[in-house]
Amino acid sequence: MSERGIELRGVMPPEDSSPAGPGSGYEFRLLGPLEVLHGGERQPLGNSGVRSALACLLLEPNQVVSMDRLIDTLWGEKPPRTARTIIHGYISRLRKLLTPEGGTRGEENPEIVTRSPGYLLRIDSERIDAHRARSLINRAGNMEPAERSRVLGQALTLWRGPILADISSGRLHRMVVPNLDELRMMALEERIAADLELGRHRQLAVELPALVEQYPLRERLAGQLMLSYYRSGQRARAQDCYHSLRERLSDELGIDPGPDLRSLYERMLRDDESLLTPVRVVSGEGGGSGTGVVTHPAELPPRTAGFVGRKTELSALDRMLSEEEQGSPGMLAAVTGTAGVGKSALAVTWAHRVAHRFPDGQLHACLRGFDSESPPLSPGEALTGFLKTLGIADDVIPIDLQERAALYRSLLADRRVLILLDDARDADQIRPLLPSSTGSLVLVTSRRRLDGLVVRSGARTLPLETLPTSAAVELLDRAGVPGRSSSEPQAARELAELCGGLPLALRIAAARLAANPGRAVRELVGELTDERERLTALDIDDADASVRRAFDISYRNLHPSQAWTFRLLGLIPGHTFTTHAVAALCGTDPETARRRLRALTLAHLVSEPKQDRFAMHDLLRVYARELRASEDGGQDAETTNTALRGLLEHYLAASDHARRFLRPPRDELDFSGWKWAVPAISGREQALEWFDAEWSNLVAAIDTAADAGWNSVVWQLVRLQFNYLMVRCPWEDWVRIYSGGLEAARRADESSGRVLMLAGLGVVYSRSGAPEEALKYYAESYHLADSLPDPRKLAMTQVNMGSALFRLGRYPDARRHCEEALRTYREQKDRYGEAGALNNLAQVEQVTGNLSAAFGYLRKAEKRYREADDLEILAMVLNNCGEVSLELDRIDNARRYYGEALDVARQCGSTMRQAAAYMGLGDVASLREGPAAARRRWDTALSIFEAGGSPRAAESRARIERLESERGET
Template sequence: MAAEHPSAARFCLLGPVQLVVGERAVPLGGAGMRGVLAMLLLEPNQVVALDRMVDVLWAHEPPPSARTMVQGYVSRLRQRIAEVDAGALIVTTPPGYRMVVDESMIDVTVARSLLAKAREQPAARRAELLRAANALWRGPALADLGGRLTAPELTELRLAILEALYDAQLELGRHREVIGELTQLIDAQPFRERLVAQLMLALYRANRRATALDVYQRFAHRAAQELGMDPGPQLRELHARVLRDDSGLLEPSPDPVITPKVGVLVPAQLPRAPSGFAGREDELDWLSGLLPPGETAAIGVLAGPAGVGKTALAVLWAHRVAQAFPDGQLFASMRGFDPQHAPVRAADVLTQFLLALGVGVDDVPFELDDRAALYRSILADRRVLVVLDDARDAEQIHPLLPAASSSFVLVTSRIRLDGLVARTGAKLLSLGTLGVDAAERLIEHMAGTPAHSKDREQRRKLARLCGHLPLALRIAAARLAGNPQWTVADLVAELADERSRLGALDLADADTSVRAALDVTYRSLRPELAETVRHLGLFPGTRIGPHPVAALTGGDVDECRRRLRALAASFVVTETSRDVFLMHDLVRLHAFALAEAEMSDVDRTLGQRRLLRYYLAGARTARALLRTDGVVRTETAGPPMATAEDAVDWIDQEWANLLAVVETGADSDNETDEEVVALARLAAEFSEGTRALGPAALSRLVRLVV
């Protein structure tokens, strides 16, 4: 390890943040630069998102130049590391940066390795290794960052080292030596029962029985007053043995003073596997390809929009591979997007999991960090499948991730969880809608009747009207099964009306609805994103980009680009190529209904007018460029174009949208009639000179122009 070679470069986090070469600390600049280094070293060889760095360094209130400042910090860090030939490299890896480094060069890793190595060693060797680990601390971890970055796991690591060290010292009969240290440490960590037990035992062995009992009474009183809880059963048992002057306590023992009582339960918490499952063969193969886990617990993420079948896929796959996890399967609904309940706290899920793994009710630790540490310890020697369904964000599930183990964690969410991928190396799969054949099989199974040749095409139409979305398909099929008098053609006719389609995909008695599922996603968005969704309900075309959205909202193009990408992360839209976004048909209808219900007539009219003028400005600029075959001034209200080639590209990309804007304007009766006609005339010119129109579009244009 790097710590064994004094001349080698070392990265230090257990105290001031430093890069040390030999015995010399390399100057690293201010707290911001050291904070960036610390974040990269806390997650070595993993991507740390730039946005997360900004949020941490400026406590979620960054200045406008924050991203540029972080990029500057990274640049200077690269320079310092290269100057001293430290053997590490900071690599730009979207969405952030990754520190490529031998982890044995980091004092945190060395401390963890020494703790792990000490296990199963004789007491004398164990104490030696643990003292070496504790000596790596040169003060509070991350001491010189001014509180910008906190890492509670480093506090937990040091406490785990100290507790193990005191156990070794007690086993060696060095009880008098540890009394002062334990007393001081308990003043800083008053609710660590293991430390209290160690101090009581040391005092008892030093013939200070009354003081040992007083330590217990002070702890019990404080726990009752401040936490409303009693001491745990093992601490109470130790207290009882001291009270009755149990001489057995005088004999050094290799067993820790307090250890959690863990049974041998094998949990089997998976919900029932879904029936009528169709398709997803590639996705099932992808999941199976993540097995077996390696030295660290593997993590898979299934992300996708509401109703796409994430939970069904996760549960089905989990049942198929359950035999590969002989130590059990854990399942928790995180309720990240439940309209009736708040998201489940990680602390509550940890309690559920610990009880399922055999920990007694009284042995579940009070603090979240302690529960997580016990959970990781139990899973370290087990092969367990953990399914976390409907996660709200990475922070909700991070405490539920095992560390080094052969377990596997599968997470589902309505957002992409890019932060989790960046921090842990999780593998992400974004789920799309079903293929044509799979959608038809799902309808056939749910409806309970096979498709005959005469209605197979009708079922395919039904699947198209449902957007091949599994939830919509199941609702449609359930309506067919529940109403034998209805034919597929009847349901197709009802769904063909866009204004009533979402209402038709609603099973009121079962509290199952496509609209309700989409509402949950919409209500979870930040206000500015929800506003953008409402404006998208005014967009008559299919191909969405930042410039037309900026026209609709009256906003900044760059800001609208960021909003669209944020909506893509929540699967409201899909970015099919750079700056090209599409909306699923049912999501589009939902956005249209939101615009109708939640926007005033004035705001709707204003947005439509701005969009019309945007396309009119773009069409005029394109015509000027095509006529002159040279550079003309781009209208400020329109899209950026500089050459005839740009004009042709814009027309080709925006043609369907341009016609949709014309048709929408022609259907309205307002003061923009002249602008609608002007845009229609320009579209007619383009159709003659640059492309052929279909009969329906040509008919509309002729009608408008004449």
């Protein structure tokens, strides 16, 4: 998480809604010490770490907060080695906190959802005071002064003291507190501005001196105090206030008061009569000085109705302006993004907010860079329009472009002007329109990235992304039928997601709802759910407001090879993709694929959220699929199959390559000789990172292969995920893809695949605490392997049978299967296979009281797993060694084995093995270090097991309950 601040992303309620009040479910308070209330009663939150994790989720409700961001926020650059484990524990405790008594959860209750790559807090953001405050402040923006003052006063009451005062995370404080403090000050200054408009200057002359003393460098507060003094007839005190601030700024910062305050002071010296009359000023974030200065020219287009969200982007533009004003020779900023993402709306909204800082006026030109009806506006035409606006007669405007540009620069040389250049095609169209004055600002919008403008002209760029779901729902409400989202909240969220957070699509959907107020949101959701009709449903009669038309303009400007690649990208089943995947899809090499993707990124038809990992907006994906059907015609089926085959072959080759760094493969599958380039993976950590990043794509690829009827590809791709599944244990995905893999192997009538799929299902049910179900799959796998000529496959199934039979207490049967497997592996000279049989035999010997024999088997298994570098199973065996050592009363040995098991589990990334090690270390601590140390380790184990949905949570919980019971007896 960046130290530049966490933005609050909340849904603004309809105008007639009221914030959730005490006693109505959950309330969350960030504007002071962190508090959680349920039914008006304060809830216990636990230690500072738990509170910090909750604060992170509350600051971004209904958005995924990644595990990496949580770790970075809580610990910074030096997190503990168990950071992920600790956070799993925090989330587990928070989930308990958010579960009402009785264990039932209603739709209105918040819920923490595991969502790759982290967690998402699903909640009505109006129940969070910080988001409620921002909503009230936003709502106040265009109200009449009396109502604005009242609503802003209501927002200010939500601050209860120092923000997050009870949280120790310094990084969280640095990222959050300044933003929320500034939000409060902005609301306070806006409320004072409203009171000045109402003529309440005498009351303010009493209130403001203390505030100015508390915040002596805030120029707007000082200006408001000056105005209240002046209107109260205290002109000398007004001037003293100005001189005091000027001296303080000079002494402490070496600067003079800003232009707004200087202008106000000069008007007071002139006894400007307009200062005595309150001026109606439309309030907005950042505001103005409230002095009512009129500026010309004023060519900015009207504000976009229903503009929502974009707090992060508006703040980024504010920062750009502040940084540029501190001595830069000129200001140039570019807002870029895909068609319909709201670039112009953001630029116009922000330009209105800061227009008061450019007293010599605002110029505007639509450059028509991507206009379907008209050619782009030439620089010469734009200059002619600007010169006329600046008072130059037609017959005086030079014919030569360079002379026109020189005259334009001369006219602006000593002026502070804001110039908005909308819909630019490229940097060449913009450069002649740049003034040379140090005080002017040029703000550009474009569908292209304008890298040339960055390199040659020093432009600051702001790439614009789609709206998060909460803001998207808010836009639907504002642009459509107010209050609709509160009557159908789930449908409204689904509609926002189907529109992909694209403002243009959201406005069209809102218009369709507004045109038929009686129509349910759910009906429109049903219409948009069909991908084949989605873009048609987002078309209206106005060609300028069509999603398909907006995409067409960007697409038609592509080179043929880029356009062909774009159409193929619609076939990718996952949400992100790499250059290697696209190379296989297009039948080319990764470098060529990278060049094409970068070109599509420049056109904002594709995004690059991480280096060499690309993504495409959902509606653009639908558009690309439509283009394939319309432009590729009869070749579509053949080219589609070829492209999809290439993509799936890439996933086969890459999965096979990556899995070999996690554990030795135990099957005959080998895709190392395939023609597709594989990602550069050279170690276990990189392999896990690749699987983590690609997991959702791999699951989607399996589904795609199944839909295409490529049954062999399905079960082979499923099998290649086994080593990753053993480490990460995503239980639901595991069961789902292996069940599909089994069906595919049966349809393909491939016995080897059936054996492996049955075995994989047995493993997941065994590890998730269902040995009866596991035995059913293991037995079918065993009987099938018995008919095959491969003795190793039969031995593998017997090791599995031994494991399930042991868990069911059928020890003689378990021993028989393990001993037969051990003989087979020794005959085949398969030392790795021996290890599994030895480990299972050790468990049988342990439970039947032959501890020395059990320990001997385990030591042999340990040696073989070390040879194979199978860290995940080695960690399990080391934990087993610790357990047997405890039973042999070898406490020091047990501590050593459990400690090494923990280290090995961390190396391979297996949280379940870490939890088992913590549980064993707790057992050791209960004998040597005391109950407090034991409780800490059992608590950690419990948190990890619960977070992973493991049945072994019951073992940790039983130990803790026994400890509590023993304490009670003493």
